[in-house]
Amino acid sequence: MNLPTKGLWVSFLFVLLYQGTSVLADKQQPKQTPGLIGDEEAFSFAVDPALLWPRGIVYYEIDSKFSKEQKMAIGKSMNYIISNLHPGCIQFRPRKPSDMFYVYIQPHDSECKSTIGRKIQSRMSTLYLGDDCFESPGTVLHELIHTLGAAHEHIRPDRNLFVEVDCDGIENRFKNAFTRKINRYDKTSSTPYDLRSVMHYRKKEIEFASKDNNNTVLKVREAYAHLSDLSEDPPLELTATDIIEISRNYDCGLKPGIKEKYVKYVNEITIALLNHLKTNCLEPKKDDDHACYGGYDVASKYVDEWKKYDDKSNDYQTAKKMLAEIFNDVDQIQSNIMFTEEIDFNDCP
Structure with a gap:
């Protein structure tokens, strides 16, 4: 799923894939405005094991039209992911002609969006980044985690226990971006709902999807307000839960300190629940x-x-x-x- 610019897995039954593209022409927004609906929508982490990158190796190609600074920002986010996971868990490698499956990172006039995981049929996954997507490093990080196979946190089946969603206040074409989904393949169905996740919508995305730029169409229930109010900009780092979920899906170990941070959050959210x-x-x-x-x-x-x-x-x-x-x-x-x-x-x- 994708983000408005400047904005920035979970249960058991079945998987559904949605094909669509962003349609934003009739919404009065600045030129650089990313969409909420992307090329391929997965509904939890690892919709299907086939969508994960074998051995955690993501081959990529970066379009030459990006500026030097933008290329550096993409590389910095890749290095951040690598450095926060167990050595060898995820690798980003420049694509060679012999690499059949890869992600093509290219500019876009108005959107920040990514294919969810590895695209099988066309073999080329896509990650689009408009100029404004680089205003917050958290946005580039968010899209790269989509590329690894993650969808949005707020479409988990258990989300209504933690947030309130006013469906009537959301524009019809964006309602799918707020509809809960279930995934039988997910290895992370026991991880708790993470209000701080880099994959959770925040104020700007919520306002953009609403009929009247109202950020209350998705709001945190009072019991969890001390954990997050979703008003901040996209986080610049992965939470311990994000790291646990990536690591479980890619069968990786954990770096020192992650388990302790994760247990602390499990403590906080469970007691609050x-x-x-x-x-x-x-x-x-x-x-x-x-x-x-x-x-x-x-x-x-x-x-x-x-x-x-x-x-x-x-x-x-x-x-x-x-x-x-x-x-x-x-x-x-x-x-x-x-x-x-x-x-x-x-x-x-």
Whole structure:
């Protein structure tokens, strides 16, 4: 998926691919305005293992029309990814004529967008960068992570537990960019929702997709406001969750310190989720309440993920106790927290 300029994987059933291009001519925006809908839309990390780059080697070709400074910015983002992953996990190599699969990085008049992962049929993946895409290094980084196979964070099936989406306030042609998707291939279905991810929409993208430049069509629920309000510019770095997800999909180890940072975030988001469920979801089922659906199952997965790394700490024991208390509290009522929501793949909810 793609970004407006200056803006800047998750569950189990099936995969759908969307083919489309950005249509922005009738929206009054400056000349450099990237699209929200790209050439090939994947709905989680690693839509299909075939879309991952074998051995993590991404062959690339950079169009000669980029300026020296722009080429340096692209190279800097590539080196950043390489340096933050386990040695040899991901490699970016200039394409030779014998390299059949590669990503062609080229200028664009008005958009920042990338193919999701390795494109099989045409063999050439594409990454487009307009001039304004270079105003924030986070945008180039975001698009390169798309090239590795990642889609947007806010289309995860569990997103409604963490953010509110006003589908009616989103322009029709952009609603697919906010529609939740499911991917049975994903190796990262247990990682928690990451509000700080480099792959999450932020204020400028949200405003652009709305009918009236309203940044409230996607907003963080109150329980998680201390983690992020999505108002900042595209992050200039990968989060520990981003790194974990890339590493799991490409079967890599982790550099020192990543596990500790990841456990810290799992701690923060899991406790916040449990507090949200306890405060807002212990009531009879309401068909129009999307903030609680499947909450117990999601919280259970996050606690299990936490257990893999840190099952002795007081915080983990507290979370485990809270989860048990919530289960006991909802045992006698029909609460959304205990139901899995049916996801409509053709609209925004």
